[in-house]
Amino acid sequence: MLSFPHFLKQDIMLRVVYSLIPLAVAGVYFFGWYIVSILAISLLFAFLTEWGMASLRKGKISYACFVTAGIYALSLPPTTPLWIAAVGIIVAILFGKEVFGGFGKNVFNPAIVGRAFVFVCFPAELTARFVPVFSGFPGGFSHWSFSRLEQSPVFLQEAGLKVVDAITAATPLWTNRDYGFATPVLSLFLGNIGAIFEYEGQKMVLAAGSTGEVSAAMILLSCAYLLATKTANWRLTITTILGASFSAAIFRYALGSASAPEVPFTLLSGALFYAAVFMVTDPVSAPKVALSQWIYGAFIGIMIVVFRFKGIFAEGVAFSILLGNMIAPSLDLWIKRIKDRNNKEPVPDNKTP
Numbered sequence: 567m568l569s570f571p572h573f574l575k576q577d578i579m580l581r582v583v584y585s586l587i588p589l590a591v592a593g594v595y596f597f598g599w600y601i602v603s604i605l606a607i608s609l610l611f612a613f614l615t616e617w618g619m620a621s622l623r624k625g626k627i628s629y630a631c632f633v634t635a636g637i638y639a640l641s642l643p644p645t646t647p648l649w650i651a652a653v654g655i656i657v658a659i660l661f662g663k664e665v666f667g668g669f670g671k672n673v674f675n676p677a678i679v680g681r682a683f684v685f686v687c688f689p690a691e692l693t694a695r696f697v698p699v700f701s702g703f704p705g706g707f708s709h710w711s712f713s714r715l716e717q718s719p720v721f722l723q724e725a726g727l728k729v730v731d732a733i734t735a736a737t738p739l740w741t742n743r744d745y746g747f748a749t750p751v752l753s754l755f756l757g758n759i760g761a762i763f764e765y766e767g768q769k770m771v772l773a774a775g776s777t778g779e780v781s782a783a784m785i786l787l788s789c790a791y792l793l794a795t796k797t798a799n800w801r802l803t804i805t806t807i808l809g810a811s812f813s814a815a816i817f818r819y820a821l822g823s824a825s826a827p828e829v830p831f832t833l834l835s836g837a838l839f840y841a842a843v844f845m846v847t848d849p850v851s852a853p854k855v856a857l858s859q860w861i862y863g864a865f866i867g868i869m870i871v872v873f874r875f876k877g878i879f880a881e882g883v884a885f886s887i888l889l890g891n892m893i894a895p896s897l898d899l900w901i902k903r904i905k906d907r908n909n910k911e912p913v914p915d916n917k918t919p
Contacts, residue, residue: 572626574669579629581797582844585788586636592784593777596699596757597644600711601777607648608639608655615659620668628669630850634658637677637844640778641837642684643695645711650691654684674891675848682884696737696773698760699780737775738835739880742827745770754834757781779840782833789843798847801859806842807833809867817875826875837883838870845883851891858897866890 593601612635613627620627638655658680663672685692700706738749738759745765749772753759759774774780792798810832817826833839846852846866853862866886873882 574626595705598706598709598711608635619664654680779837805863806867809864813868813871
């Protein structure tokens, strides 16, 4: 039987929620008000799932469930069906956190668990949901959704195309890897992603990525707030970026792979920057020892580039973070054991001849 919900007060989690507000507002501008419905459904089902489980174990609801819901919702394509959003957040809370005993006991980042689940289970539904952004004023604030290209003839008319001409849409990562089209870095930074390009005589549409990852400028704003308020761990963010930069440079320059993107494109495309700020920095699933955090962040950054370069999918953020979550406890254990062993070594006697 459900009991009256009681909340575990967590100021640090509230600050993360606040930091997501600029991304949510930007998401509405870029993609329309449908983004609010994805956020609302995610928040509702995250709360209901945690409330049900908290009642069974006679515990309290943590504000972290709203953080998970916000990060998860903004990691989805902007026209994701609401039922998929609901399924994913239920899995995130139930199997990403509650199955381990609730807040503070989970091994994996719950938002990543939910995102990876829907990505693997519903790949066709999700990969077909990427769309270009609205631009100009008022942008998406005057639209419900850019749900299908057929519903946005203005975009096609401006490009001199008919509806039948634009037969496919792909994100910057997909277009770069599969068609050799590099989205301008400035567009990736500002979020102005949407154009028509031609590949082997076929007209194609450049679509933006998931809602929260589109504008690096807005992510940078949120990152500054999180670091200034000491809400996020700067080591985890910086090392993820450094690890990705190093591995991208190795692939392109040391190994001479022309298909490997430039470092700026690597950092600003896809969900890498979004993950480095909001996902890798999860205080529960990340290691606690400083040296472990350096290794952990660098490992995730490197694996993101490896998955992008060698994997089936163009993106590799979710799988890289899950791998990092798996080794985080062991990293802390290994580093502590090394330190303990060094501290127990006998001090040499300088008086001995």
